[in-house]
Amino acid sequence: MSTAPAPHSAVEAALLIDGTTVEIRPITAGDRQAVLDLHTTGMSEESRRLRFLGVSRTAPRLAADRLCGPHGPGLLALGAWADGALVGEADCELLDEPRGTAELALVVADRWHHRGVATLLLEHLVHAARSRGVRSFEADTLSGNHQVHKVFAGLGLPVHRRFEQGGVRVRVPLEEADEHYREAVDERARRADLASLTALLRPAAVAVVGASRREGSVGRTVLTRIRQGGFTGRLWAVNPSAGAVGGTPAYPSVGALPAVPDLAVLAVPAAAVPDVAEDCGRSGVRALVVLASGLGPEQARNLLHACRRHSMRLVGPNSLGIAHTETAVRLDAEFGGAFPLPGSAGVAVQSGGVGIALLERLAWLGVGVSSFVSLGDKYDVSGNDLLQWWEQDGRTDLALLHLESFGNPRAFARTARRVTRRMPVLTVDAGRSEAGRRGAASHTAAAATPTVTREALFRQAGITATRSIDELVATAGLLHVQPLPAPRGAVAVVSNAGGIGILAADACAEAGLTLPEPGPGLGRLLPPGASARNPVDTTAAVGPEDLARCLDALERDPGIDAVLLCLVPTALATTSDRDPLRALLDGPARRHVPFAAVLLDQQVPIRYLTCADGGRIPAYSDTVAAARAFAHARDRARRLAEPPSPEADAPGCDLRTARSLVDGHLAAHPEGGWLDPLTTADLLESHGLPLVTSVWARDEHTAAVTAAGLAPLGHEGKVALKAYWPGQVHKSAAGAVRTGLAGEGEVRSAYQEFTRAFGTGLAGAVVQPMAAPGVELLAGVVQDRVFGPLVVFGMGGTATEVLDDRTTRLAPLTEHDLTTMVDDLRAAPLLTGYGGTPPVDLDAVRSVLARLSRLAADVPELVEADLNPVIARPGGAVCVDARVRLEPRPSFDPYLRRLRRPLPAGEG
Template sequence: MPTAQPFPSTVEALLSDGTTATIRPLGPADREAAYDLHAVRMSDESRRQRFFGASRLAPQLAADRLCAPPRPGFLALGAWVDRELVGAADYETVCGRPDTAEIALAVADEWQRHGVATLLLEHLLHAAREQGVLAIEADTLAGNRAVHKVFTDLGLRVHRHLDHGEIRVQVPLDERDEHYRSAVEERGRSADVASLVPLLRPRSVAVVGASRRPGSVGRTVLEKIRQGGFKGELWAVNPYAERIGGEPAYPGLSELPGTPDLAVLAVPPGVVSSAAEECGQAGVRALVVLTSGLSGADAQQLLHSCRRHSMRLVGPNCLGIAVTNDAVRLDAEFGAAWPLPGTAGVAVQSGGVGIALLERLTWLGIGVSDFVSLGDKYDVSGNDLLQWWESDGRTNLALLHLESFGNPRAFSRTARRVTRKIPVLTVDAGRSAAGRRGAASHTAAAATSTVTRQALFSQAGITATRGIGELVETAALLHAQPLPTARSSVAVVSNAGGVGILAADACVDYGLTLPELPAHLAIDLVDLLPPGATAANPVDTTAAVGPDELRSCLDLLERSRSVEALLVCLVPTALTTSPEQDPLRALRDSPGRRRIPVVAVLLGQEVPVQYLDCADGARIPIYADPQSAARALAHARDRAAWLAEPPGAEPALTDCDPEAAKDLVARFLDAHPDGGWLNPSLTADLLGCYSLPLTTSVWAPDEHGMVLAARSMRQLGHEGKIALKAYWPGQVHKSDVGAVYLGPGDDASVRSTFRDFENRFGERLAGVVVQPMAAPGTELFAGIVQDQVFGPLTVFGLGGTATDLLDDRTARLTPLTENDLHTMTTELRCAPLLFGYHGHPAVDLTAVQDLLARLSRLADDVPQLAEADLNPVIATPDALLCVDARVRLEPRHPFDPYLRRLRRPVED
């Protein structure tokens, strides 16, 4: 029988109209609210549909049942909006069938068709599945269309059986059903976008704390909103001023002539929470809090007011927001630059970064659709804004600066979808080696903060840059030019041979290729260029090249289809001082919209990148140095390669027993509440639940057992040498302390080895693992590490003693898709060893990918898996064998990254 269901005290999530609902278990203190829900807030018809009749006692009985003390196999959840119970749902396991549960739903009439039932059901099913429930059942009336729609739209397979006017609904709970995940995701996206409308498409704005003092934050924001031509109503709120800047001011929100959609708070830290509560009571639906320095209590109260009153929150400690949509035209931020209207969405955590980025974009001429300074990011996050830009029909480029991630897996899933439509660029902020220093094992050492972020960006198709300059330079290319193909072949054309060589070197540095041009093409190029020109790639046009000749050269290269990008390097010379001979004319007067991307380098240019406006209205980015141009092309190449791969699915796996694994983990943590390393026997059992390829191992607690184990190896046909590995709890690297013996398996050698272990390790020695010697092959390592923020990460690389020496490894967040598996086994520097190198045979790559997939599934199924280290894994052409494995468990409550919930940023 399942135990009483653990459930977070409160979970906040968005209903379909953007209203914030609080989901929490019902208890005895909620009985009056539950009775009121059924007796007062549901009509006679709703009660008939719910209870199959019109019994007067039904509301009382329902309240008693829902609000009874916790009991095994039962859970009741309530949905609350502003302290009002608007819906309830419960499950109870069926007697004799603990893997099946009966469910019931009730929603107040005025809250029907707001997504209350669906949201409750999602959380109820998640809780039931965690308690081992595999299917739910419900009896409904045939005419209850509303509840049937809830089940139909859920995204899971629904079976219905009609019997005498009642319909028995049965729903299997497949936690890995991609259709269900996508349905939940779409509901979340739709609700998220609805909740952001008051923030990013407000019809009225109040600046609370607008000051009479020029230069203050509140006064500056108020004036920027006015001068920016905001299309809606704008009000200043200040209890100590009648007029500000010649316009009337109001003492409080209750005195305003209307209810603002959005309030911008520029008040002292100690006033923020009370101002937010006043906004919520007045009906405001979104806040931008510019104030910094909030205390912990004020921060909690601010967030509480926003959640209670269904207000979305940007900040605190932020620069503000700007919306350039012509129907809005809101500039509510205090940066120096005025964002140009355009199609680039910008979200930053750092106000300083936001100011710098806006200034560079404005100078370059890239317009912004929405600018949001996230600040301390209590609520609205990069994930929210990606979903908004995905849906707004205007944004075609997203630029992000994120210092933290509240729910990286939800962000990754959203970004994977959004990056299929628009480029998403980010600054990889906070790179540090500090995360590696305290790591205990190979896998943990590999999982630095940089590795985890890079894994997130790679899987999601996000273009990660190393600074604001690189971000803007890459955006300039992606915003104005087409993508190359994944072949990444480039033709470098230069009017100075030395600069062409530097550009060629830069291209190679970033993984681009410069193919030798076909002979016929080279001849044609030399014929149209000045004497002395060469066309081997790089193409040296000589300094005497004129604009017409250069344009013809570029046209010929494009038409030839021999390359997929053009990099034009120009050096001002005395021969090009007249406007007629300016080589930039070749780019300015020719079509800027080509089949392939064109970028230019102009040595001596004072700015890192600028646009050249072409005759057809297109723009070509011009860089100050070849490195920047090549790097931007490489980012464009990577995006093209990512888009060329179809979205991957999780591989189908057989021979996995997650229930047995969960039972083993539960038993271990019952005996070791603080967690710890599994002994070799339990490690083999856990990995065996997922059919991971472990070598034959025998656990020997003493000398006699070790001798018998070695004899059994010989009897089983394992001739020659054996491996003896001393073990004790907490052991990390066996070879570093001499805890491994490789040699003959005769009785004398085995006894001598045990005594040596005993002498050197003393009372620490808990036993010895006896294994046959593995056949030679390529040594690899694979592992899992549980990141506190990012969740489980699968790490793979070259194994054995080379693991730390060569640092050749790759990582991906679970769950791994088929694309992830392919990429992980091909992007290592040692990848040629896997495919066959210098006469060495290729390894069984299918088996390698299968091992990584099974590790990923194990990590997803068992969140208590803190760390797993399989090293070395011996790969041969015919098989894969893990000869050493270590696993550490720690108590951890399951977290479903796809379950709809608002983040708790104060805890991040």
């Protein structure tokens, strides 16, 4: 077993099933008294009998000595702490290193039973043990210890039981922590999250701390809005200088309130926030909304520590507030613009200004809100939390997000993938400028801009990413009231003026939609001179009856997936009975395909038209907005048509060899760096990546001899010679590659050129047989510190930056990702067969991507891998050049249950 430090070197905060916050950290020598107290005063005699398989007065002391005294690297012990007290402990100790078997022990204080402490500890222990090479847990239990057997059974991992002499030997294989286990962890996380958010979003009592008697102040404004909004619970103000504020009873402190509020809204200066939060926590408050901005690093840490210590969920700081329109609650605790209308759209924003603008536009449109949360600086409650709330609240059917940062993008994507199956989730993709592009050391890193990474996250999560607030509202307006189109996205454009129809057709085509020819017979429904092609030009002479028949025919046309009606005001429609808009208004709003209108005389970007059946159709003032909304609807339809895809399979990967290579390199190079050619080849081979045969030659003679042996394997009997020196990155740009070498003389001549060019820095050269020609591809990985590993795939070779034809996905890839990554390339026909050329071996290409994804997930220290070119041919795929860079990084499980860590020293 490795003696590397435990992954849990820092405190992790996490939620129990009832919403209580506990801290998980390794048990140290200084915890001896706490461990002893847990095993004595924290447990009944019966609990100690079940834990130690009998009655023993010395057992608690021996347990404390084992966990807190001197011990070898084979022991790993984690404790769960609540408000400074140890409430549970789980440990494992290696028994059989070759088999990776560890003995497991588990203890929870009696009064903390049935709250999920044991399961949470086991989840963290599974993660820590697996990163240390443990393959299975084993434990001896009494058959009557029903509680511990229930914990094992509900963990989500296979449990094997063997009855021995009245006891039960339990074995839990950790290598089977697969998708089923992740789903079990997801469900526990969801339940804990919902329990913790109830005090925030469905409070029975609210206190506004810092509510001033001064009209127009933030605290007074929030207090007034809560009262005017009709909050159904109890409401108090906290003001040490007033007996009442605006008719609301006031008290000098939270502790002086007549009852404990579920939620406290803090409208106090930044300097006072930590102390007020601590006062709230001691009083039993379960949720905070902090409106103040500008907290310093120490204030921020103290605020978050108070929330963790007292199990309070936190919105903000720098929050505009929250609102919840459910009839049983009716809470409007924010100081924005218009009151949110009640409805079914969940809204979460980081920017208060964006929140105000979004609520105003939704109000103009008439779209109501189920709940609104201004996340602010997002110390705790995040978009991921809100998605899980909206998923189950029974009211929300549309989610709108504005997120400027991501605490755990892969956990967010996992939640979003599930939620987007039930409702549309839309966001504004902010910060797309090239100013965010970072300096890169390889082609792969050059492709991994923040924009690309975010787009990959949204694509894989099924989130509809728009480019502006107006586009977000325009798309939400369509999705909220109209059915989805078929995944083809075939749109019929109908207009009463040829010019606007052409503009709409152009906008649809530019948005990636198609405009097929309508079926025969449409022309007979239109006035003379009309065009029944797509776009359909009805001419200004069309009446509402003829236009309605035209729209009905298009709705029934099996080749049409959506209809866009574009109308301009004309002198012919001078009375309501001649108004072509009646063709929509007099008909049903909800049809078999989505309908929308473009009205050029409309003064607002989007509004709803109310039809005869009471339903609504969106009307836009601009053809581009309508086309983009239809394109987003088409993309959502395509997403829903795809069945859930399993993680990409990469059989035969040798994690132990990979770990040995990585640990060996980092032991010799503690700061990391680029691997030498031989170690690179060995690491890629551990995960089955097809690197062309490569032999290291330290001098000219060895290179010549090696080339003679490899030449028969090469295309046309030739070899390639590649110079190497430590720190090398771009070989071709440095003139360090010679290809197509035939015979000893050409090899020696090339090596001599390297010697003259690179001098004493030359460490040697790699000799390879020449690969047969094919399509040159790029495949690589970049580890982002926030988003995790990103897999890049595209056209390769020396012109990869010029071609700029690449696509990206966050690892781990799914089987569906392997297909769509190929399809996304503009040059995809070169791979699938074009102009008489046969297709390349796509299974081999997908295998490269799947194995890269697995390598990135298995080795978090792999911060950059660049396989370029990978030559794909009908008979397979082979990588002829590769570079790999490592850095020391801890293992990180994005699906482990934990809350955001307190801010490190020096960070705000």
